Amino acid sequence: MIEIEVAIPLSRFRLEVAATLPADTVAVLGPSGSGKTSLLEAIAGLRPKASGRVTIRGERVMDTAAGVKPPPELRRIGYVPQDACLFPHLNVADNVRFGMARKNGASLFEEAVRILEIAPLLARYPATLSGGERQRVALARAIATEPRLLLLDEPLAAVDPALRGRILPYLLRVRESLGVPFLYVTHNAGEARAVAEAAIVLRSGSVTFAGTPEAALEMMSADEDPEARFDNIFSGVLEASGAAGESGLLRIGDARLVVPADKDAVSGARAVYSVAPEDVLVSTKPLEGVSARNVHPGRVVSVTAAGADAWIGIAAAGVEWTARLTRTATDVLGLEKGVDVWIAVKTQAFHRLR
């Protein structure tokens, strides 16, 4: 349970966020400049002008009306900003140790290093790390302080899109092994769906929506928010692998998706897969004789154009897909809401997140 009631005077508008969320993991969605980062900074205590009340699981973080406004160092909140913000003069090990309390130091450090798999990086300096490595170190540094809340500000934005799928599992692991509540700022609808139980949408400093991530995404795509990126994230149950174990099946409701074989997979286990929107092929004619194993008829439910790109929402095989096309391709195919299409997705386009 996270309760937020915060006001901050900003130069463009007055940020006023009020939300009571019956969840410990909350995605904060909304376009650039809607006040998402300011909200996180206020909760972390980095905005002196912020006022209001924040409680996490009944614990009071701040309550300015009651005169409770602790400085950031006393809040026990782990903040992971977009650019990681690692200390350039310290190596990875010293960065992770920076905020650790003396007591329990060793075990916390080791746990953070283990969860984020950064042992091989410990002696290196931030300038030599890749974007994804930096984010993992920043996450490790935050969790090593034993925070009571994690604030994650687009932790994947600075990471190469191709590598995002590799960072997400770490986030999920942090959530599962530590059980720390968090607020997760993102543009990416798929990420929100994968990591959070609840979502709020900010627009020009106020909450325009609070509810499930799925409903938030629907609202955002209805708004044709060009900043909302849609990765396909599918959560389902694994079924016995196919012949000779060369592929697996993911059951979502009545639909079966063909996913890569995973020798560690247990039949009946829950699993989450992602598919990049670039990997979803769209055809307006029936597809036959293609090598892709996932070929399904469907219908266009939304078209979101942004710049030279278009994101096509397609209902097929009982789930909703997002395909990324160029606008030209969208026009040539005549894709618009209600058009019948076929989609094709290669088995290898599915990446297991957990």
Place this chain on the structure above:
Amino acid sequence: MAEVSDGSILLLTLRVAAIATLAILPIGVFVAWKLARHEGAARTLLETLLSLPLVLPPTAVGLLLLEMLRRSGPLARLLDRLGIEVLFTWKAVVLATAVMSFPLLVRPARTAFEEVEPRLLAMGRSLGCGPFAVFRRVALPLAWRGLLSGTLLAFSRALGEFGATIMIAGNIPGRTQTMALAIFHRNQLGQNDAAFRLVAITVVIAFAVVWTTEIITRRRSHRTET
């Protein structure tokens, strides 16, 4: 008047310059840190005041100091009560050089602190450090180059101070006569060869200090290169 050796003049000069630099170092770093983190009219005013010794004639600064240290002033009375005699002693040389060198320490130090990304400081706070711990663990290690070059600049300025020193410390061989004063003095007495010996020494020292400063400020740390 007994002839004072080049060596003892050099030693006196190095000693007072070192003491003056060490004395202004903590204050200068503190002031630079405060200036770097604040904006507004007060900052501009303070900065202007602190820079005055750079642009005023050193003798003018010396005369102001002399006035403050005269028997009648409050500062003079305090020193008198403590039994500290300043005027026309080596302490006066330290005071004069400290005042004149102060802006040369503060300016590069301030610039160095301004270059420390404020978000790193905020991050340090969020990770549980108080303001002083963040200063010590984040700001100082990131700004040390600027601080060191400011310190060396202040030190080299202290070595050559003349105008303010002669006003409040006089030119007493063996007691307050530094290199700069001795060069002037020897030249006045027509001892040009002796004056040039001192000039040679000052050139060597100044060269060494400025050279070191250049190297420190130019070289980038390997680990911060991408």
